[in-house]
Amino acid sequence: PAKTMDELVSLCKRRGFIFQGSEIYGGMQGAYDYGPLGIELKNNLKAAWWRSMVYERDDVEGLDAAIIQNKHVYKYSGHEDTFTDPMVDCHECKSRMRADHMKDIKVCDNCGSTNVTAPRDFNLMFKTNVGPMVNEESYTYLRPETAQGIFTNFKNVVDSTSRTLPFGIAQIGKSFRNEITPRNFIFRVREFEQMELEFFCKPGEDEKWHEFWVGARKQWWLDQGLAEENIEFEYVTGDDLAHYSKSTVDILYKFPHGFEELEGVANRTDYDLGSHTKAQEEFGLSAKVKKNEHSTAKLAIRDLEENKWEVPFCIEPSAGLDRGLLAVMTEAYTEEELPNGSSRTVLKFKPHLAPIKVAIMPLKKNKPEIVALAKELKNKLQKLGLGRILYENTGNVGKGYRRHDEVGTPICVTVDFDSIEQEGAPVTVRDRDTMEQIVVPAAELPAYVINYFIN
Numbered sequence: 438p439a440k441t442m443d444e445l446v447s448l449c450k451r452r453g454f455i456f457q458g459s460e461i462y463g464g465m466q467g468a469y470d471y472g473p474l475g476i477e478l479k480n481n482l483k484a485a486w487w488r489s490m491v492y493e494r495d496d497v498e499g500l501d502a503a504i505i506q507n508k509h510v511y512k513y514s515g516h517e518d519t520f521t522d523p524m525v526d527c528h529e530c531k532s533r534m535r536a537d538h539m540k541d542i543k544v545c546d547n548c549g550s551t552n553v554t555a556p557r558d559f560n561l562m563f564k565t566n567v568g569p570m571v572n573e574e575s576y577t578y579l580r581p582e583t584a585q586g587i588f589t590n591f592k593n594v595v596d597s598t599s600r601t602l603p604f605g606i607a608q609i610g611k612s613f614r615n616e617i618t619p620r621n622f623i624f625r626v627r628e629f630e631q632m633e634l635e636f637f638c639k640p641g642e643d644e645k646w647h648e649f650w651v652g653a654r655k656q657w658w659l660d661q662g663l664a665e666e667n668i669e670f671e672y673v674t675g676d677d678l679a680h681y682s683k684s685t686v687d688i689l690y691k692f693p694h695g696f697e698e699l700e701g702v703a704n705r706t707d708y709d710l711g712s713h714t715k716a717q718e719e720f721g722l723s724a725k726v727k728k729n730e731h732s733t734a735k736l737a738i739r740d741l742e743e744n745k746w747e748v749p750f751c752i753e754p755s756a757g758l759d760r761g762l763l764a765v766m767t768e769a770y771t772e773e774e775l776p777n778g779s780s781r782t783v784l785k786f787k788p789h790l791a792p793i794k795v796a797i798m799p800l801k802k803n804k805p806e807i808v809a810l811a812k813e814l815k816n817k818l819q820k821l822g823l824g825r826i827l828y829e830n831t832g833n834v835g836k837g838y839r840r841h842d843e844v845g846t847p848i849c850v851t852v853d854f855d856s857i858e859q860e861g862a863p864v865t866v867r868d869r870d871t872m873e874q875i876v877v878p879a880a881e882l883p884a885y886v887i888n889y890f891i892n
């Protein structure tokens with residue numbers, strides 16, 4: 438794995454994974470742009486999450502709710518009142534920092550001065566104005582988590598799918614937080630994507646489901662290539678527990694800057710649906726909620742055995758996509774000494790995550806038959822629907838191998854003179870990890886590639 442963030446940052450920029458946002462204007466703190474390979478990796482990680490959360494289960498539905506929502510959503514979710522981090526100002530250097538990240542709350546992290554304020558609450562939501570009138574009422578916020586859109590659509594999803602408990606709703610999308618101190622590359626940013634599941638169950642079955650999801654989510658991260666020894670659980674307790682949570686387990690990963698949260702799995706009880714429902718008094722809620730004077734819907738489900746309406750409990754595995762991508766890159770990053778004394782950098786991605794699945798390289802740039810066969814193979818493999826297949830005609834196969842090692846392409850295929858002269862059109866298939874080369878007849882290449890990626 439990568440030892441420093443710097444080596445990742447430099448590889449990401451050099452090869453087109455991730456760029457500083459607004460770079461040509463001096464940058465924008467806490468915002469990054471995903472380049473040609475970054476977007477492929479991100480899409481592959483999202484697809485893997487969606488496959489495991491929605492397609493491979495029969496008790497989860499998908500959703501894509503709006504980022505801009507009615508301000509009442511944040512009034513009743515509790516974000517308007519409590520979505521804050523403690524902040525400290527330094528009187529000397531005028532910097533601001535997040536108090537719970539400081540080494541010592543009485544000493545400025547930036548200049549070392551002791552002339553600092555006491556911590557005060559800073560709300561992390563971006564406030565924005567909606568519509569052409571700017572007045573006291575026309576504001577809302579960019580969502581700081583995707584979850585609220587799931588809760589506000591609870592009745593829509595139940596009514597349109599006839600779901601009964603237990604079942605979940607999954608969503609992937611952007612979230613925004615005006616972090617006091619964005620840092621550590623894409624680890625803590627102001628605009629990021631989350632992959633969230635809200636899993637609804639009967640009260641009393643919540644602890645069992647919480648335990649289930651902690652285990653399932655750890656297994657999923659292992660399936661994305663993270664090593665067991667680089668994952669830890671942190672049981673959040675006491676003051677660190679969010680007000681809505683009965684218990685939370687954070688899944689930590691060993692990033693280059695240390696073990697830090699990758700995903701949180703929280704037991705949110707009936708807090709969220711109870712907060713957003715109308716007629717709260719009918720349901721005997723277990724969570725303490727703000728009195729709701731605006732909701733028009735009962736967010737409850739019929740318990741067929743007991744023939745009554747009840748507000749379910751909710752288990753939430755909430756993962757950061759950008760943090761996930763950083764973890765996967767950290768883990769995949771490998772510096773290898775080769776037998777001939779040289780060295781290489783390889784990103785050892787799991788095949789399903791690799792931004793480029795197969796690179797096809799003609800050995801000779803200007804030999805029409807070689808070029809034609811290489812293009813034909815590219816088109817055939819592209820139709821398999823595995824992801825990006827790259828036809829690359831630079832005429833330097835050695836350099837191509839090195840470049841594709843560095844971006845994690847699992848398979849390189851070379852088309853050479855043998856391919857056009859010999860019967861069966863043999864092409865050379867080179868494996869990223871073993872660097873072994875084998876010869877495969879062109880007609881068998883699609884089957885070879887499918888077998889490699891599907892198994």
Ligand code: ATP
Pocket residue numbers: 582614616623624625626627629631698699700701755756757758759760761
């Ligand atoms: P932290 O304590 O690191 O600020 P959090 O506990 O506030 O995180 P949650 O509200 O539980 O985070 O959000 C769920 C997930 O969303 C986190 O585990 C993380 O992967 C991701 N996430 C949260 N804030 C950020 C951010 N500023 N940048 C990138 N990812 C984030």
